Amino acid sequence: MTALIKLAERFTETRVDDEIVVMRLDNGSFFSLAGTAAAIWRLIDGSRDRAALLSALAAQYEEDPRRLADDVDALLTQLQDARLLERD
Amino acid sequence: MAGTPSQELMESETRVAYGPVPRGLFDPALDELSWQLLGDRFLLRGEGQHFFHYRKGEGITIERGPGADASEEALWLNGSVYSAIASLNGLLPVHASAVAIGGRVFAFTGPAGAGKSTLTAALGARELPMFCDDTLVLDLAEPRSITCLPGHKRLKLREDALEMTGARREEKVSCTVDKFFALPAAGDVGEPLPLGELIFLEEGSETSIAPILGAARFAKVHEPNSATWLFTETQSGTRAERFAHLGRLAQQIPMARFMRPIARDRFGEGVTLMTEYLRQKLAE
Numbered sequence: 001m002t003a004l005i006k007l008a009e010r011f012t013e014t015r016v017d018d019e020i021v022v023m024r025l026d027n028g029s030f031f032s033l034a035g036t037a038a039a040i041w042r043l044i045d046g047s048r049d050r051a052a053l054l055s056a057l058a059a060q061y062e063e064d065p066r067r068l069a070d071d072v073d074a075l076l077t078q079l080q081d082a083r084l085l086e087r088d
Numbered sequence: 089m090a091g092t093p094s095q096e097l098m099e100s101e102t103r104v105a106y107g108p109v110p111r112g113l114f115d116p117a118l119d120e121l122s123w124q125l126l127g128d129r130f131l132l133r134g135e136g137q138h139f140f141h142y143r144k145g146e147g148i149t150i151e152r153g154p155g156a157d158a159s160e161e162a163l164w165l166n167g168s169v170y171s172a173i174a175s176l177n178g179l180l181p182v183h184a185s186a187v188a189i190g191g192r193v194f195a196f197t198g199p200a201g202a203g204k205s206t207l208t209a210a211l212g213a214r215e216l217p218m219f220c221d222d223t224l225v226l227d228l229a230e231p232r233s234i235t236c237l238p239g240h241k242r243l244k245l246r247e248d249a250l251e252m253t254g255a256r257r258e259e260k261v262s263c264t265v266d267k268f269f270a271l272p273a274a275g276d277v278g279e280p281l282p283l284g285e286l287i288f289l290e291e292g293s294e295t296s297i298a299p300i301l302g303a304a305r306f307a308k309v310h311e312p313n314s315a316t317w318l319f320t321e322t323q324s325g326t327r328a329e330r331f332a333h334l335g336r337l338a339q340q341i342p343m344a345r346f347m348r349p350i351a352r353d354r355f356g357e358g359v360t361l362m363t364e365y366l367r368q369k370l371a372e
Contacts, residue, residue, distance in 0.1 A: 012331050012332070014331065014334075016301075016303055016305050016306050017305075018302060019301075019303040021303050023328075023331045028327055030306075030310075032303035032306070033303075034303065
């Protein structure tokens with residue numbers, strides 16, 4: 001298992017309604033996460049790998065995991081590129 | 089009359105004395121119609137040799153030298169100087185005019201000319217008292233709520249706005265400003281109240297009001313305007329602390345967008361919709 005771990009020292013976040021705003025501390029740039037993206041962010045808690053995250057998200061949305069995989073992978077890539085996430 | 093600690097602080101900090109002041113807080117010295125901020129000091133230069141110096145705990149010192157326009161003095165004092173003093177003392181000035189209804193403040197914000205004062209005056213004719221004109225000062229001392237301090241400025245309107253709103257005309261604002269002081273039809277409110285909503289005035293082809301939700305609220309508080317930018321300049325702290333501050337504002341300030349055509353013959357339609365909207369807020 002390769003757990004997904006947020007690099008907490010590299011960002012700060014705030015929640016507004018059901019959405020999450022994440023700021024990179026190195027350059028002050030923002031990510032806004034709504035809907036599925038916010039749910040994925042919340043599910044990255046250091047205990048889940050990609051498959052477990054996908055499974056939990058699918059259960060939350062009562063959706064086939066295969067239909068959510070592209071969204072999950074796109075966000076994980078984006079977060080890794082921003083160096084906010086690592087795979088343990 | 090005793091007010092909140094923040095009101096008393098502002099009353100004390102905005103006391104005025106006359107005397108010589110520095111020509112600059114740092115090099116180069118100030119040009120006309122500009123200002124400098126350094127630590128707990130603020131220096132503004134109006135027309136000619138008209139200087140306003142503030143230092144925390146010492147109040148305001150004004151120097152009227154050659155070329156100073158005394159008729160503009162109150163405008164500078166109540167405008168940029170007041171906003172700077174509020175900011176240096178931890179209060180957040182927002183470029184907004186507001187009415188009070190149901191014990192809460194509903195404030196209208198937008199760039200100069202967006203219609204903040206005109207809408208506020210028109211709502212006065214619908215029996216909604218004015219809370220402030222042009223600058224809304226927010227007291228953030230209580231972490232779980234935001235309190236609005238009552239307005240320190242008189243309502244100012246252009247000639248056409250006076251005709252459209254039914255506000256009572258008083259004297260001209262100054263020699264150079266093409267506006268008149270005015271009395272709002274429903275009077276004004278003098279006590280601090282919680283903030284009900286911050287409503288952004290925008291131009292659109294149709295009249296509508298819609299809530300601003302989620303991260304869009306964060307984007308709104310992150311947009312600089314002249315007053316909040318001053319506040320940001322006065323705040324020390326890390327990038328993360330400033331982010332937390334903006335996050336708090338985004339979480340605690342309900343917001344809406346008021347779209348309407350900027351056309352005189354559609355003005356009443358917008359005022360009616362806003363009146364109904366605010367009266368619905370009473371029931372919430």
